[in-house]
Amino acid sequence: MYFTPPLARLIEEFQKLPGVGPKSAQRMAFHVLGMTHESVKSFADSMIDAKEKVRNCSRCFHLSAADPCELCTNERRDRQQVCVVADSRDVIALERTREYKGSYHVLTGLISPLDGKGPDELTIRELVNRVNDDQVRELILAINPTVEGDATVLYISSLIKPFNTKITRIAFGLPVGADLEYADDMTLSKALEGRREL
16 A cells, blocks of 8 residues: 555554554544644653653652652652562552552563563662661562563562562462553452452
């Protein structure tokens, strides 16, 4: 199928997004062409703005335009209870439940030798420092029950055991291999309530 070069490039760029196939990319590209010039400029500006301003918080590694982030500067949150997640999407999923009042630590991934991700590519060293410096009372491991997730949980547990810190893992009312970001609020809420010590 022939597309004029600027349209073909736009379709190609949309196809680079996760979960977007050729047909969806074409629909998005044609939608953009139907938008007003101002709307397209606003859309493009918002992408550039997000890319330039959003960074990892230097304390918890959650994505934020502020450093430290809004969660870390919230005085009402319990700094001695830390929920460890793989990425920022998991923080957002857990925050939707409105049940958790502690702080977070984002690993920025999971241990996955096949993908070339070892412990040094994650924020595990920073987590261990936080547990020590903040005298963390409880570390909640809210990590997906996958091969990579389980390997990451075991590795973190072995590093934290010497500290006087309770280590729990959230209970999963989710099928093995499911992702936190797609779980409904009630399932996540119950999973937090039913966490168990490792």
